[in-house]
Amino acid sequence: MSSLSQTMPIIGATDFHTLSRLTLVALTNDFDVGPDLSEKLENSWVLADEQVSLDTVCLGSTVSYDVEGQQRQVTLVLPNEVLADAGRLSVLTPVGVALLGLKPGQRGEWNSRDGHRHQLTVVRVGRAGERRAAAEAFSHL
Template structure:
């Protein structure tokens, strides 16, 4: 793997206003179903700078982003980060309410993240590329 800047699961530096509103609501609703993931998302949303949606840089992982990652001991993977209702494994759409989804939120190319999957396994990946997806296709 290449030289990277390691990123921890600290609060987001900035987020779009729509994502902030929807993710905050989603996180609090999820507390009763999946406390650990919801709590991680709430922690990540604690202190970001909320920007108008059109001012969030396109290379930041957000809802609707198409993310290509270099996975530890494996090939690069590409997927879209979506809300839970839009998950579709065959189309590579993963939920923001998964360990990897929460971990990736707010990262940029060159940044890396470690997270623990639901089975307790430590995972590591590096963000290689981030592209915007058509958000209209991911409507709630």
């Protein structure tokens, strides 16, 4: 694998399909993060789901990441899966887009609403078994 492919985000085909549809919804409804998600998808390697390593952040992944010395842990989910659970982060948030497709040791950036640029570093990634079921449920919308 070249160094270029190691730095580009990696997204599985099922997530890519789901997120492409979600991007259209986000852009149509003027979500601030729509253009960022669209750019992330355009600049990612799309692989067959079984080729995506288990330590790659995807929908349903539980991710530990570091922001300015503080470690946080979230599960990356679709917007309709957030509910009131503070441990679930929508992929339609700036941090959610920044995390998508990264592996431990890789960095992501996002702009906060006040315009400040922030950086995070992925520490650890785990996968939940519900990822594919959630993506398939959303794809029927």
